[in-house]
Amino acid sequence: MNKHEKIIDLLPFYASGTLSANEQTHVKQHLSACEECKAELELWQGLSQVIHSDYESQTAPPYVLSQALESIQSQPVRTNFFVKAWQIIRSQVPLVKKEIWPASLLILVLGFVVTLIADRLAFIYAVAPLVSAAGLAFIYGQEHDPAYELTLSTPISQIQILAARSALVFGYNFVIVTLLSGGLTVQYPADLVLPLMLEWIAPMTFLSTLGLCLSIFSNSGNAIFVSYLLWLGKYLLLTSDLQALLGQTGVLFLSFWQNPAALYFVSACLLLLLFVFVQRSSKLSQQLN
Amino acid sequence: MPMLEIALGKMTEQHIDDAHLLRLISKGDEAALVTLHERYGGQLYSYALRILKDHHVADDVLQDSLLVIWQKAGTFRKEGSVRAWLFSIVHNKAMKTFRGRASSPLDETALETIPSEFETEESKLSQERSSLLRAGLDGLSVEHRTVLELVFYQGMTMKEVAQVCNVPVGTVKSRLNYAKNGLKGSLSRAGMTMEDLE
Ligand SMILES: [Zn+2]
Numbered sequence: 001m002n003k004h005e006k007i008i009d010l011l012p013f014y015a016s017g018t019l020s021a022n023e024q025t026h027v028k029q030h031l032s033a034c035e036e037c038k039a040e041l042e043l044w045q046g047l048s049q050v051i052h053s054d055y056e057s058q059t060a061p062p063y064v065l066s067q068a069l070e071s072i073q074s075q076p077v078r079t080n081f082f083v084k085a086w087q088i089i090r091s092q093v094p095l096v097k098k099e100i101w102p103a104s105l106l107i108l109v110l111g112f113v114v115t116l117i118a119d120r121l122a123f124i125y126a127v128a129p130l131v132s133a134a135g136l137a138f139i140y141g142q143e144h145d146p147a148y149e150l151t152l153s154t155p156i157s158q159i160q161i162l163a164a165r166s167a168l169v170f171g172y173n174f175v176i177v178t179l180l181s182g183g184l185t186v187q188y189p190a191d192l193v194l195p196l197m198l199e200w201i202a203p204m205t206f207l208s209t210l211g212l213c214l215s216i217f218s219n220s221g222n223a224i225f226v227s228y229l230l231w232l233g234k235y236l237l238l239t240s241d242l243q244a245l246l247g248q249t250g251v252l253f254l255s256f257w258q259n260p261a262a263l264y265f266v267s268a269c270l271l272l273l274l275f276v277f278v279q280r281s282s283k284l285s286q287q288l289n
Numbered sequence: 290m291p292m293l294e295i296a297l298g299k300m301t302e303q304h305i306d307d308a309h310l311l312r313l314i315s316k317g318d319e320a321a322l323v324t325l326h327e328r329y330g331g332q333l334y335s336y337a338l339r340i341l342k343d344h345h346v347a348d349d350v351l352q353d354s355l356l357v358i359w360q361k362a363g364t365f366r367k368e369g370s371v372r373a374w375l376f377s378i379v380h381n382k383a384m385k386t387f388r389g390r391a392s393s394p395l396d397e398t399a400l401e402t403i404p405s406e407f408e409t410e411e412s413k414l415s416q417e418r419s420s421l422l423r424a425g426l427d428g429l430s431v432e433h434r435t436v437l438e439l440v441f442y443q444g445m446t447m448k449e450v451a452q453v454c455n456v457p458v459g460t461v462k463s464r465l466n467y468a469k470n471g472l473k474g475s476l477s478r479a480g481m482t483m484e485d486l487e
Binding site: 009012013015016017018040043044046047048049050051052053054055056057058059060061063064065067068069071072073 | 319322323326330331332333334335338339344348351352355356359415418419422423426437438440441442444445446447462465469472473
């Protein structure tokens with residue numbers, strides 16, 4: 001593109017005075033030598049004059065603003081989904097049993113140490129799902145919520161509270177195990193740690209969901225007992241003659257634990273069931289109040 | 290209220306820059322929206338009125354735009370110009386409304402161009418030129434006319450015009466070129482050459 005063509009594009013902005021000082025000098029220089037650009041500039045200047053004389057500056061009628069404010073005030077406060085989710089999660093931090101945090105951390109770190117001492121890499125990944133399941137068995141319900149009555153009366157729905165607390169405790173454990181896994185790569189090759197870690201996420205999700213569900217349908221003690229038994233059963237089946245005794249059922253049971261898709265599917269079903277149950281019972285308690 | 294507080298209130302209000310006003314709005318500060326409207330409401334309203342040529346419709350467009358500003362204030366990027374951002378919202382709303390109304394006949398009398406006073410002081414030749422340009426301007430499509438108005442009346446840079454119209458800078462250039470050729474055409478049809486303009 002030659003200089004003339006470049007300048008010609010700038011002429012309207014030269015006429016309106018919005019060019020940078022540098023551009024302005026360039027245009028000025030070119031104008032002194034180019035008749036065509038001079039003529040074009042005249043056209044833009046004439047046009048600018050016409051537009052200025054036609055363009056009437058108006059003020060908006062006051063009711064425009066007042067009506068806009070009115071409809072703003074009548075709207076429910078709309079916040080971004082992520083902002084809202086973050087606010088709910090943050091509001092739940094002080095309401096989750098405080099013992100869960102140090103206890104989970106302690107057991108996981110112990111598991112980490114034992115893993116290193118006993119030189120059994122799988123150990124930590126056997127412990128982690130149990131810790132998460134136990135944590136989630138203690139996050140919801142009258143017996144665990146010091147402000148249960150208050151919780152019921154907040155505008156946040158019970159499902160949101162449940163989801164927020166689950167995400168908090170599950171996420172907390174997840175982050176710790178991920179960090180510990182990073183620590184394990186100092187001792188073990190990463191391509192050994194990574195598959196084990198990926199294998200662990202699905203059972204941890206399932207056991208956590210199960211722990212949460214059972215704690216609400218039944219109580220926390222049963223929740224922990226059943227989920228631990230199921231997890232222990234897996235190891236017993238792997239290591240003992242129990243498999244021969246159970247036959248086909250045992251094979252099925254083991255393949256369930258080794259199939260992430262099945263684990264996620266059952267977890268999703270459990271969560272759905274739980275949400276329907278919580279929704280119903282919170283509606284019921286609202287009607288009672 | 291003591292005088293000092295009023296004075297301080299006035300001072301702080303002026304010190305709040307536009308981007309900060311948007312931040313306040315995004316946090317739900319209604320007073321900030323009122324201040325922003327005090328600063329730009331007139332310009333935005335006039336702009337909508339130029340596109341739509343109907344006061345009632347322009348009222349609605351500005352009102353809707355204020356709601357959009359209220360909801361989207363948090364999405365404003367610090368690097369951009371607040372004024373161009375505000376105009377882009379009004380532009381978008383006004384153009385949508387304009388296209389929606391295109392099927393129904395426009396009320397042309399609602400906003401007739403009133404010849405301004407200083408026109409009488411112009412020489413005969415430039416008077417003729419002005420009315421020719423005016424006619425040429427009226428013959429342009431609304432997309433081209435708005436670009437010209439943003440450049441010459443609102444004094445916006447090429448980038449800002451592109452932001453307001455939500456088009457690439459190249460499109461702004463080509464719209465200006467198209468408008469220029471259209472205007473040249475209407476002048477030459479009337480037997481005026483470019484030299485007559487000088
Ligand atoms: Zn030139």
